[in-house]
Amino acid sequence: MSSDDTLSQIRGLNAAYLVLIQQLLLRDRSGEMQRLRLPVHIADVIAALTPAQIEKLASVPQMLCSFSFRDTLVLALLAERSEIKARV
Template sequence: MTVQTDQLLAEIREANLSYLMLAQNLIRADRAQALYRLGVSEDTADLIAALSPAQMLKIASGNTLLCRFRFDDDIVWGLLTNHGKTAANDATSRLHASILLASRHQEAA
């Protein structure tokens, strides 16, 4: 492997560990919000909440990124990035995007 590949894999492992730690903290602090924000099922939330630090390190050490973008919809991306919009419309666009994402979370549940 090249130095660049090694660096990329190290960054993936770091992102995985950060994601698992954040997910576990969110689930323990406010389960309902965590399910929505993470886009995970009840069963997955149970599993993440029960992970030991050693288990999190082992899972995070893989070379596959654990988190992913939850949407691939151009409308949502457009709302989130506000291409061509003024700052006044920023809050409205983000609210609209949140509503779209929440409805998709309900459909998936």
């Protein structure tokens, strides 16, 4: 995969992430802020973004979302659990 392909995928992921977060915040602001661990000032900015601003922000060459699992045991247990469900 070329670096152009990678950057294109990152832009697509960023755009989808921002749109999803914005929709979630508009639906249930306080609940989603807590679930996503977003401070009020960040939630305010994301909720107010226009489509053009989302597109511009999504085009940065880094992923805007981050991996939230910090505990390898929890991650391993969740991965194992999903493998068990897939077999059933």
